[in-house]
Amino acid sequence: MTQPLLNITGLHKSFGTQQVLRNIDLAVQPGERIAILGASGSGKSTFLRCLNFMETPSAGSIELGGRMLGSEGRNGARVYAEKELTQLRQRVGMVFQQFNLFPHMTAIGNVMEGLRTVKGVAPAAARERAMAELSRVGLADHAEQYPARLSGGQKQRVAIARALAMDPELLLFDEPTSALDPELVGEVLGVIRSLAEEGRTMLLVTHELGFAYHVATRVLFIADGEIHEAGTPDEVVKHPQRERTRAFLARHREFSL
Amino acid sequence: MGYQWNFAPVFEHADALLYGAVGTLRIFAICLVLGLSFGLVVGLMRYSRRRLLNWPATAFVEFFRNTPVLVQILWFYFALPMLVPFEISPLMAAALGISLNSAAFSAEIFRGGIQSIEPGQWEASRALGMTGLQAMRRIILPQAIRRMLPALTNRAIEIFKMSTLASAVAYVELLQQGKLIASLNFNPIEVYTVIALAFFLFLYPLVRATYALERQMARSDSGGD
Numbered sequence: 001m002t003q004p005l006l007n008i009t010g011l012h013k014s015f016g017t018q019q020v021l022r023n024i025d026l027a028v029q030p031g032e033r034i035a036i037l038g039a040s041g042s043g044k045s046t047f048l049r050c051l052n053f054m055e056t057p058s059a060g061s062i063e064l065g066g067r068m069l070g071s072e073g074r075n076g077a078r079v080y081a082e083k084e085l086t087q088l089r090q091r092v093g094m095v096f097q098q099f100n101l102f103p104h105m106t107a108i109g110n111v112m113e114g115l116r117t118v119k120g121v122a123p124a125a126a127r128e129r130a131m132a133e134l135s136r137v138g139l140a141d142h143a144e145q146y147p148a149r150l151s152g153g154q155k156q157r158v159a160i161a162r163a164l165a166m167d168p169e170l171l172l173f174d175e176p177t178s179a180l181d182p183e184l185v186g187e188v189l190g191v192i193r194s195l196a197e198e199g200r201t202m203l204l205v206t207h208e209l210g211f212a213y214h215v216a217t218r219v220l221f222i223a224d225g226e227i228h229e230a231g232t233p234d235e236v237v238k239h240p241q242r243e244r245t246r247a248f249l250a251r252h253r254e255f256s257l
Numbered sequence: 258m259g260y261q262w263n264f265a266p267v268f269e270h271a272d273a274l275l276y277g278a279v280g281t282l283r284i285f286a287i288c289l290v291l292g293l294s295f296g297l298v299v300g301l302m303r304y305s306r307r308r309l310l311n312w313p314a315t316a317f318v319e320f321f322r323n324t325p326v327l328v329q330i331l332w333f334y335f336a337l338p339m340l341v342p343f344e345i346s347p348l349m350a351a352a353l354g355i356s357l358n359s360a361a362f363s364a365e366i367f368r369g370g371i372q373s374i375e376p377g378q379w380e381a382s383r384a385l386g387m388t389g390l391q392a393m394r395r396i397i398l399p400q401a402i403r404r405m406l407p408a409l410t411n412r413a414i415e416i417f418k419m420s421t422l423a424s425a426v427a428y429v430e431l432l433q434q435g436k437l438i439a440s441l442n443f444n445p446i447e448v449y450t451v452i453a454l455a456f457f458l459f460l461y462p463l464v465r466a467t468y469a470l471e472r473q474m475a476r477s478d479s480g481g482d
Binding site for chain 1: 377378380381383384385386391396400
């Protein structure tokens with residue numbers, strides 16, 4: 001085994017007295033595509049958001065590229081310096097369910113923003129790079145449009161281009177198609193599939209079982225804040241061993257078939 | 258009513274009125290810049306969760322919102338020179354009073370405007386690796402200021418009108434000059450009519466201009482993302 005890109009050990013997260021994640025261990029090898037399934041409220045989104053510190057883990061540790069993040073705090077929880085987190089987030093891209101495009105900037109402005117403000121890339125170079133990313137998601141001809149003029153699927157593709165422009169080593173997708181009209185889901189999944197074919201490392205929280213089955217190298221089923229079942233897509237989606245996984249999948253198939 | 262209006266004596270002092278108008282514009286410009294920029298700083302402090310920043314800002318806002326500007330100007334003019342080793346000019350006293358009062362009110366506008374931006378905008382900024390300051394400057398404030406524009410316009414109009422309070426410490430502006438002319442010619446009726454119209458003629462185009470600005474901004478982005 002090569003060194004994991006991401007190594008998560010004993011991850012816990014609580015909001016007040018409510019435990020949302022408990023004792024999650026996961027090692028992600030470079031090039032792996034991990035689909036995360038689970039009912040709403042299971043903690044799957046919170047888990048993803050802990051990985052780029054949109055939420056700060058309450059306990060446990062995360063290693064990225066062999067380096068342990070944060071430093072030892074007082075009561076078991078690690079503490080993280082703002083500077084370390086801004087650097088980490090440049091290496092971990094995130095795509096949100098609600099797109100979160102910057103509405104006061106054009107599509108290309110959105111994609112350039114991280115390059116310009118965070119990486120300090122010169123305007124011409126940033127524009128060229130942003131244009132290349134927009135072409136990759138098929139939106140070169142929409143570069144000068146404001147988000148308000150784009151469809152949901154186009155917005156999400158711009159959001160993907162925005163994340164890609166930063167050259168992330170790891171991509172996090174938080175239900176990237178859940179806010180889309182059904183006829184727009186395909187174009188976004190198509191882009192994600194092409195990224196998978198490039199061998200990018202990604203974690204994807206999704207309700208698209210078929211997509212998880214065909215694109216992921218590994219599937220996790222999360223319930224009650226724990227990894228309830230994990231394995232290859234075939235093992236988890238086709239031949240689940242545990243009762244809750246089966247019930248979850250059965251509920252989903254009722255609607256998707 | 259058989260009153261004979263006679264505006265001629267007012268306009269005989271057109272040069273004095275013009276001089277006053279320049280004084281009004283000067284104190285307006287000073288207070289607009291100082292009041293809004295200091296208001297932004299105080300608003301950001303109010304927004305902060307750090308008590309060391311939040312608490313003094315709250316105290317400042319509450320104090321200056323709940324005391325009359327006229328009293329503040331008089332206090333700065335008459336009492337402050339007892340406490341500081343330099344002279345306080347009428348302009349300084351009036352500009353201090355009006356600016357600090359405007360800062361207190363606009364701080365609340367800034368805080369509210371910043372709070373109205375969806376949390377997703379912060380998240381997307383941070384996810385790109387921006388610091389809090391970068392996110393504020395590049396993503397949050399530009400959007401917040403659009404939303405705050407109507408309220409900030411109101412603030413600017415208030416500042417313009419509050420400039421007349423500077424006449425209480427004999428700062429030379431429109432109202433002060435008007436009082437002077439009225440006391441020379443015993444024609445307060447015509448003088449104050451002219452002064453009121455002069456303020457309207459200044460402010461109305463300003464308000465129209467900001468409406469136009471708002472419409473133009475609405476065109477580039479119509480609503481959320």
